Every structure is written in C-alpha cells, then in structure tokens.
Amino acid sequence: MTHSSPVPTFSARPGPADFFQGLALLLRSWSLIFRTPRLLGLSALCALVTLVALAALAVLLGAYTPELLGWLWTRPEAWYGRIFWYLILTLMFLILFVVGANIVLPVVLAPLQDPLSERTEELCGNYTSPPFQLGPFVQGLLTSVAHTLARIFFLLLGLAVLFPLNLVPVAGNTAWTVLGTLWTMLWLAGEHLAAPMTRHGYRFAEVRRVMRQRWLLCLGFGAGVFVLLWVPILNSFFLPVAVVGGTLLYRGLLVVGNVPPPPSQPIGK
Structure with missing residues (x-):
C-alpha cells in the first residue's frame, strides 16, 4: 500500500493560518512514525532513553525548584x-x-537524530541518505553535538535576559514565565528546523531569516512540541516527533521557496 508524500503544503506567504499549520505538523509526524517501521524502531529507542531522563529531571526539579523560588521570593x-x-x-x-x-x-x-531526519527525508522523496562511513559519521556527530550546544546557549541566553523580571514579586515572576515560555516555543521550532538545515550545509543566519519570515508557523510548531512534553507517556516520544516534524517543516518550506536549495547537498543528488 502506497501513501501520499508526507511533505506539508504551506502557502508561499505568511498568514494567520500558519500557526495552525505548525500545530498540524505534530499529527503528520505521529502518522509518519507509526506507519514506518524503521522510524518507529528509532523512535522507540529514543523513547526509552527519554522516559528515564524525564523522570530523573522531574525528581531533581521537584527537590530544588522550591529552594530557588524561596531565594527569589520568601x-x-x-x-x-x-x-x-x-x-x-x-x-x-x-x-x-x-x-x-x-x-x-x-x-x-x-x-x-540524524538517522531519524534522514529517513524522514527519504520518505519525502527526492533524497537518498549517504552511505555509512565511519569518518563522516563521527564528524557529523561531533558537528551535531556542537551545534546543539550552541543553540542551547541561545536558549539560556534569552531566559537569562528575562530572568531579572523575577526580582519583581508576582507580576515579574508571571511575566518571566509567560515570556520565557514563548521564547522556548520559538526556540524549539528553531532547534528542530536547524537540524536538517545544518545537515544540508545551511548557515544558521539562514535559519534565523526563515524563522523571522515564517515566525507564526514556527511558533505553532514549537507550541505543539511544548504541549507534547506535558502529555504523560506520549512525552517519551517528544524528541522523535520534534525531529520528524522539524524535517517536514524544512521540506515544506523548501517546496514553497521560503528556503533556497541546499548549498552543499542538493536534494535528489
């Protein structure tokens, strides 16, 4: 049984519907994962590690968040x-x-992450994953980790800029939480859009340009991933869905011309 291409259909110009199209990427990602055995296998492995990590994180924050708030506001x-x-x-x-x-x-x-993204692109068509070679694999892995750490730095930088709002009791704490949440949603979209674009040789300046141009679409996608993180059990699939969704977002923007052709690895070659 054949399925239609999973590449989403976006309008070439930004519009109010962008936010809901961004949200819909999560449903598209879930559907693609559960009807593709290889994606499902990789996602299940990610889910196992994710479930353990999220449980440990929740316990750690449960113990220390009251102390942090008590330091800021008795x-x-x-x-x-x-x-x-x-x-x-x-x-x-x-x-x-x-x-x-x-x-x-x-x-x-x-x-x-890269195997998930590459398999997703294969399903989108006009793309073939490069053959496995140890040298390029290690180099790509190191580059992926380095770029991830750099993007995490920007996430923390934005939250640090907003952090002084906490010095104002109640109103400041609330403002920091709301603005920090919006910043995190946009960052989530940028993080998972940047991953396939980095793999194809785009500079991060190009990622920022695309996000400025289609910020409402990115916000919808980031909001969906953010909410997914709070759904018990399903949140263990948080990262696989985000990786697949970010790759679909990239391919959809590529089709409508919001993203130029890849500079170092043209689609279909």
Whole structure:
C-alpha cells in the first residue's frame, strides 16, 4: 500500500493560518512514525532513553525548584500570598522542566537524530541518505553535538535576559514565565528546523531569516512540541516527533521557496 508524500503544503506567504499549520505538523509526524517501521524502531529507542531522563529531571526539579523560588521570593505567611507563591512555583517548575529537557535530551540522543531526519527525508522523496562511513559519521556527530550546544546557549541566553523580571514579586515572576515560555516555543521550532538545515550545509543566519519570515508557523510548531512534553507517556516520544516534524517543516518550506536549495547537498543528488 502506497501513501501520499508526507511533505506539508504551506502557502508561499505568511498568514494567520500558519500557526495552525505548525500545530498540524505534530499529527503528520505521529502518522509518519507509526506507519514506518524503521522510524518507529528509532523512535522507540529514543523513547526509552527519554522516559528515564524525564523522570530523573522531574525528581531533581521537584527537590530544588522550591529552594530557588524561596531565594527569589520568601514564601508569604498569609494564605492568599501562599496561593500566588505556589502558583508561581508551579509555573517555574514547568518552564525549568522544559528547558532542562531541551538541554539534556538533544545531547544524549544526538546519535539518533540524524538517522531519524534522514529517513524522514527519504520518505519525502527526492533524497537518498549517504552511505555509512565511519569518518563522516563521527564528524557529523561531533558537528551535531556542537551545534546543539550552541543553540542551547541561545536558549539560556534569552531566559537569562528575562530572568531579572523575577526580582519583581508576582507580576515579574508571571511575566518571566509567560515570556520565557514563548521564547522556548520559538526556540524549539528553531532547534528542530536547524537540524536538517545544518545537515544540508545551511548557515544558521539562514535559519534565523526563515524563522523571522515564517515566525507564526514556527511558533505553532514549537507550541505543539511544548504541549507534547506535558502529555504523560506520549512525552517519551517528544524528541522523535520534534525531529520528524522539524524535517517536514524544512521540506515544506523548501517546496514553497521560503528556503533556497541546499548549498552543499542538493536534494535528489
């Protein structure tokens, strides 16, 4: 049984529907993973590692997030003050959990990301994965890890710029959480769009240009990945879905001309 191409159909110009098309990439990714045995096998391996890592991260943050908030804002004695304090504690835990997941998981699972992305592109058509060679594999792995660490630096930099908002009790804490969440959503899209683009030799300046041009599409995709991280059991597939979705996002933007042809490895060659 044959299936239609998984490449999403985007409009060439930005529009209000972009956000929902970005969200829809998650459903497209799930469908592609579960009907492709090789993708499902790689995703299951990622899921096992992810499940253990997320559980450990949740335990660690559960122990230390109250101490961090207590350092910034002493827990009030009044009952109404405590309500706000625990609300901010919950919000802070959520965003730190997402940040922590996006620091640990991409590094730990880096060896599996390129095979997932390459197999996804093969299913999109007009692409053939290069044959395995130890030298290029090691070089590609080191490059992938280095670029991931660089992108993590930008995530932390943005959150650090916003962090002084926490010095203002209640309103500042809430503002940091909301703005930090939006920044993390956009970063999630950039992280997983940059992965296939880096593999094809694009400079990161090109990734930034595409994200500025189609920011609402990227925000929708990033929001979907962000929400996926909070769905029990399914969140163990967080990274595979994000990798497949980021690759589909790249190929969809390539088709409509928002991304120029690959500079070093043309599609179909």
